[in-house]
Amino acid sequence: MKLPADTVVRLRPAYEGRNVCVTGGAGFIGGHLVDTLLALGAAITVIDDLSNSTVTHLAELIDLEPDRVRFVQGSILDDDALAEAVEGCRTVFHLAALGSVPQSVAEPQRNWSVNATGTVRVLEHARRVRAARVVFAASSSAYGDDPTVPKLESMLPRPMSPYAASKLAGEAVMLAWAKSYGLSTISLRFFNIFGPRQSADSAYAAVIAAFAKALLQGEPPVVFGDGRQSRDFTNVANAVFAMLLAGMSDKPLAGEVVNVGTGRRVNLLELAEMMAQIVAKDSSAAGDIAAPQVVFKPERAGDVKHSLADLTRARDLIGYTPLVPIEKGLEETMAWYRQSLAGTGRA
Ligand SMILES: NC(=O)c1ccc[n+]([C@@H]2O[C@H](COP(=O)([O-])OP(=O)(O)OC[C@H]3O[C@@H](n4cnc5c(N)ncnc54)[C@H](O)[C@@H]3O)[C@@H](O)[C@H]2O)c1
Secondary structure (H helix, E strand, O other), rough: OOOOOHHHHHHHHHOOEEEEEOOOOOOHHHHHHHHHHHHHOOOOEEEOOOOOOOOHHHHHHHHHHHOOOOEEEOOOOOHHHHHHHHOOOOOOEEOOOOOHHHHHHHOOOHHHHHHHHHHHHHHHHHHOOOOEEEEEEHHHHHHHOOOOOEEEEOOOOOOOHHHHHHHHHHHHHHHHHHHHHHHHHOEEEOOEEEEOOOOOOOOOOOOOHHHHHHHOOOOOOEOOOOOOOOEOOOOOOHHHHHHHHHOOOOOOOEEEEEEOOOOOOHHHHHHHHHHHHHHHHHHHOOOOOOOOOEEEEEEOOOOOOOOOOHHHHHHHHHHOOOOOOOOHHHHHHHHHHHHHHHHOOOO
């Protein structure tokens, strides 16, 4: 994932030589953020306990730029590790979390302690080192099952899973620490982020990762529910762009909540078809492409029906508009899964 050259020119002055901390930087979105921060000239410290990631990608970056990437292997619940990671950082991008809705339903207390208590810990350390900005990876799951679309940040949140509740708590503490201690914070509500390096191997894999793996292995994608549920699938480049804009904004941010999506929604059956078409095109399959066979399974607890971001606030507050549309993002993502499965049998 690379940002367009003109975007890099625009962002570089804010990040060149800047010390930043990325919690959860060994993970999927965090890894892409670290890549881009490196390209922008920042010095980055990552803290990650590797509970849902490996050090592989980060180790490659450290090999390339040993003076500009530092890794603290540890939990955001461990004060010593967090103190070491945040020391000297001007900007903190807080992404460390347990990100799976079904896993949060299975293990609600563990989810709460990492996602909610862990966010308080990160804020306390950011406050101690007088960080200029904390950018929090919040979630569109906060909107819950209110059928109204698009989702506006002014709508009443309705968290339907322990995960959604814990991320909403994260937003609340971002606001509270801004109001109580003058820390500059912002929460970005991400809408279904996808892209290369998102894990497809877990039972909790995100839908695009799971569909990609199934389709590339010639298996039918599994759809939970009737497949008519829709999402604002957002390429990871857009999420990274929004985080960087939020991190550099010279507005006096104080806990604002901002949607980050694309403003377009696609249902799961349409998604499976779009992805099957890419597979067929790449395999040079002849003839019309039939809709892929999917396997239906019962709807999962905590899943919401429709999701679509209104982007007015994102545009007005941080100047965000999406850079990469779903089609382009899917092409790039499928190419990565194809290569990864060919190389290792894993994605
Ligand atoms: N992927 C999405 O669609 C999406 C949507 C909305 C919000 N988000 C949020 O974005 C952030 C990143 O998500 P992702 O998709 O990259 O997930 P991810 O699981 O790939 O990344 C999270 C990282 O946090 C690490 N981590 C977990 N617990 C930790 C702890 N106690 N201490 C230190 N590190 C810990 C994991 O090992 C992992 O590397 C998360 O906060 C998630 O809630 C993601």
